[in-house]
Amino acid sequence: MTKRATPKLPNRLVPYSETFKKFIPQQWAPYPVKDSTPSEAAAYTPARRAAIRKLFPRDRLVIPAGGYKVRSNDCDYRYRPHSAFTHLTGLGQDFEPDAVLIIDGGEATLFFHARVPRTDPEFYSSAQYGEMWVGPRPSLEEMAHLTGLKVLDSSRLDAVMATPVSGGGKIRILAGVDFRLDRLVDALRGPDLEADSELTEALSELRLIKDDYEIREMEQACSATLVGFEAVIADIPEAVRRGRGERWVEGIFGLHARHQGNAVGYDTIAASGEHACTLHWIRNDGDLREGDLLLLDAGVEMDSLYTADVTRTLPVSGRFSPAQLKVYSAVLAAQQAGMDVAKHGAKFIDVHNAAIRVIAEHLSEWGILPVSVEETLAEEGGEFRRWMVHGTSHHLGIDVHDCAQARRKVYREGKLKAGMIITVEPGIYFKSTDLMVPEEFRGIGVRIEDDILITEDGYHNLSGAFPRQPDEVEAWMAEVQSR
Numbered sequence: 001m002t003k004r005a006t007p008k009l010p011n012r013l014v015p016y017s018e019t020f021k022k023f024i025p026q027q028w029a030p031y032p033v034k035d036s037t038p039s040e041a042a043a044y045t046p047a048r049r050a051a052i053r054k055l056f057p058r059d060r061l062v063i064p065a066g067g068y069k070v071r072s073n074d075c076d077y078r079y080r081p082h083s084a085f086t087h088l089t090g091l092g093q094d095f096e097p098d099a100v101l102i103i104d105g106g107e108a109t110l111f112f113h114a115r116v117p118r119t120d121p122e123f124y125s126s127a128q129y130g131e132m133w134v135g136p137r138p139s140l141e142e143m144a145h146l147t148g149l150k151v152l153d154s155s156r157l158d159a160v161m162a163t164p165v166s167g168g169g170k171i172r173i174l175a176g177v178d179f180r181l182d183r184l185v186d187a188l189r190g191p192d193l194e195a196d197s198e199l200t201e202a203l204s205e206l207r208l209i210k211d212d213y214e215i216r217e218m219e220q221a222c223s224a225t226l227v228g229f230e231a232v233i234a235d236i237p238e239a240v241r242r243g244r245g246e247r248w249v250e251g252i253f254g255l256h257a258r259h260q261g262n263a264v265g266y267d268t269i270a271a272s273g274e275h276a277c278t279l280h281w282i283r284n285d286g287d288l289r290e291g292d293l294l295l296l297d298a299g300v301e302m303d304s305l306y307t308a309d310v311t312r313t314l315p316v317s318g319r320f321s322p323a324q325l326k327v328y329s330a331v332l333a334a335q336q337a338g339m340d341v342a343k344h345g346a347k348f349i350d351v352h353n354a355a356i357r358v359i360a361e362h363l364s365e366w367g368i369l370p371v372s373v374e375e376t377l378a379e380e381g382g383e384f385r386r387w388m389v390h391g392t393s394h395h396l397g398i399d400v401h402d403c404a405q406a407r408r409k410v411y412r413e414g415k416l417k418a419g420m421i422i423t424v425e426p427g428i429y430f431k432s433t434d435l436m437v438p439e440e441f442r443g444i445g446v447r448i449e450d451d452i453l454i455t456e457d458g459y460h461n462l463s464g465a466f467p468r469q470p471d472e473v474e475a476w477m478a479e480v481q482s483r
Contacts, residue, residue, distance in 0.1 A: 016125065025119040031136065036145040041090030041304060044213045046148070048206060049088050049108050055202050058169030059195075061103040062161075062185060063088060063203070064178035065096055068128070078263070082177050083305065083398040084203040089147055092304040093262050097128070100157055100181065101149075105166060110149040111157040114140045161188060172199040204405035207397055209419035214397060215453060217306035218421055222451055222463045224260035224300040225308040228253045229466065232296060233480045236288065236316060245288030246270040249296065257300045265307025266400045269297035272316065276445025277429040279390055290317045293324055295445055305398050309423055310463045311449035318477050320470055323440040326366075327428050328470055331446045334358035334426040335468075338392050342452060342459045344418045348411065352392040353377075355426040360384045362428075368437060386436075387429055393422045396451055416454045421462070425449030 052061065065085040068076040079094040086092055089101055089110060099112035113129055115137040116122045124132045131137065144151040152160070161184060165171060173185045175196040210218065232239075232252050239245030239252075249270035257264045271281040272288045276295035288294060294316055299308035313328060315321075320328060338355035360376050363369045363384055369376055376383045395402040395411070402421075403411060416422070427447030430437045448468060452459040467476040 016121075021121070024124050025117075028118055031115075031139075034142050034145075036142075038148050039090050039146055041092075041213055042146070042148040044211050045088055045090045047211070049103055052088070052202060052206055053103055053106075056169075056172060056199065058105075058165075058167045060165045060169060060171045061199060062171065062173040062181065063101040063103070064174060064181050065091070065099040065101075066177040067098045080305070082174065083207075083402075084174055085177075086305050086398055087203075087207055089149065090304075091147065092302070096143075098154065098178070100154070100178070102160070108149055109160070110143065110147060110151045111154045111160075112138075112143060112151065113154045114138065114143070114151075158184065161185070170195055172196055174200055174203060200405050201407055204403045205407070205410055207403050208395060208406060208410070209417055210397060210421055210453075211419075214306060215419075215421070217302050217304045218308070218397070218451065218453070219462055221261065221265070221300055221302050221306050221308035222310065223465070224257070224302070225298065225310050225463070226465050227260055228256035228298060228300055229296065229310070229312065230480050231256050233314065233477050234483065236294070236314075236477075237481070240288045240290065240316065243287055244285060246272055246275070246284040246286045249288070249294065250284045253296070253298050257298075261300045261302040262305065263301050265299040265301035265309065269295065269311075271295040271297075271445065274432050274443045274445075276313070276447075277431045277443070278445075279427075279429070288316050291321065292316050293320075293444065293446065295447055297447065297449065299400065307396070307398070307400050308451055308463065309396055309400050309449065310451065310466060311425055311447045312466060312468075312473070313446045313448060314473065314477060318481070319474055324444055324446075325470055327430070327441060327444050327446050328448075330359065330362035331426055331428050331448050332468060332470070333362075335424055335448050335450070338424045338426060339450075339452060339459060339461070342416060342422070342424065342454060344416060344454055344456050346416050348393065348414055348416055348422075351416075351422070351424060355392040355424070356384060356388065359388050359426060359428060363387060366438065366441075370436075386434075388427055389429075390425075390427070392426050393424055396421045396423055418454055418456050420454040421451060422454065423449055423451055 063085050065081040068079055071077045079097050096112045102109050122130050124130055127133045140151050171185055171189045172195045175182055232249050235252050239248040242248055250268045253268050254264055267282040269281050270284045272286050272294045273292040275281045275286050276293055294314045297311040301307040334355040337358045338351040341350045341354045360373045364373050371383055375381050425447055429445040430441045432443035451462045453462055467473050
């Protein structure tokens with residue numbers, strides 16, 4: 001029988017000598033005493049945890065943060081915790097790989113990989129947790145102060161999970177986030193897809209209405225995004241001059257997103273000319289040319305992970321052409337129509353229906369629609385979707401498409417409530433190859449997107465500082481570029 005080959009050590013690993021192992025723990029200063037002030041989010045997370053516990057009072061709820069994801073070979077993507085974990089713990093940025101929140105009865109416990117002593121080989125040898133590689137990690141006490149939670153080391157997780165659930169309840173897990181934990185839970189209770197699906201839906205629906213902290217974070221995200229947009233506008237001439245200007249735009253916005261907050265909330269769409277007619281254009285490898293439009297869809301994600309999502313369509317030369325202005329004005333009218341119906345008690349779909357009616361009316365006026373407005377808006381119609389295929393709104397928060405696992409009846413078929421934050425983002429996209437479109441419109445793509453907070457009597461536009469009217473956009477660009 002052929003023997004199994006001895007596994008090779010990674011090529012990059014330099015073995016540690018015994019001399020080094022004895023030397024490395026010596027003569028380190030004590031860890032500094034850190035500020036024990038809880039995070040701002042910690043004041044709001046108990047109510048969120050209480051709300052989810054109320055739905056499953058007898059059950060053990062397991063909410064993992066998730067681990068690193070491989071980008072290539074032995075290099076990982078920058079870490080980001082699962083949004084439900086962040087929402088319930090207040091831990092944003094890159095806190096805390098492989099951590100797990102357990103809500104069991106009246107108690108919530110955070111399990112995470114705490115800092116080890118400098119005598120532990122992990123200190124110098126672990127590229128994932130070692131202080132020499134990733135910096136000092138929090139202690140159990142520091143994490144408890146930060147979050148206001150009971151905190152235990154992750155080494156105790158499996159033993160706690162193996163204890164019976166009191167009161168005859170069941171174990172529910174936010175599945176698909178930590179596959180090791182998925183297997184552990186299934187081994188303890190057997191697969192229960194229905195129980196896990198119910199928890200996933202509930203965690204998503206818990207974020208539909210934002211509390212005061214979340215609203216403040218979203219306001220800051222929109223303000224930070226405005227800084228990024230103005231930096232892009234200021235550098236449009238440079239982007240034109242250098243070539244491959246979409247990459248320049250993406251880079252300028254990313255610089256300010258990283259400086260103002262944690263990062264971009266999603267891949268920036270910097271779509272110039274014909275590329276603006278591709279809804280999710282993130283290749284961003286084209287030129288910016290005088291006379292074209294730049295569709296910039298971008299948002300700054302704060303350290304808390306709440307993200308803005310704003311789109312403006314900007315004339316590269318600083319002024320709209322007559323044809324561009326016609327399309328832009330139609331989209332703006334559609335957006336305003338959607339906003340006008342957005343208020344507490346309205347149906348979520350009302351925003352979309354109001355916007356697409358205006359789109360359809362303009363398409364009909366321009367002689368593009370092959371049927372009447374009423375026919376295209378009917379359920380069996382839909383021809384207008386050739387030029388606006390996407391929905392007008394989505395919920396926004398920790399995820400750019402927030403609450404996406406919510407049940408259809410409370411999301412798409414549900415009603416708007418005060419405290420919800422949604423986008424309003426109609427568009428018209430006339431591909432250059434579309435022979436049904438008048439030649440003057442071909443190659444023009446326009447989207448206008450704002451982030452609005454639903455109130456009792458209407459809405460508050462969180463991104464209202466971004467000019468929308470075409471003359472205001474032109475004046476804005478001229479002012480920014482003259483600074």
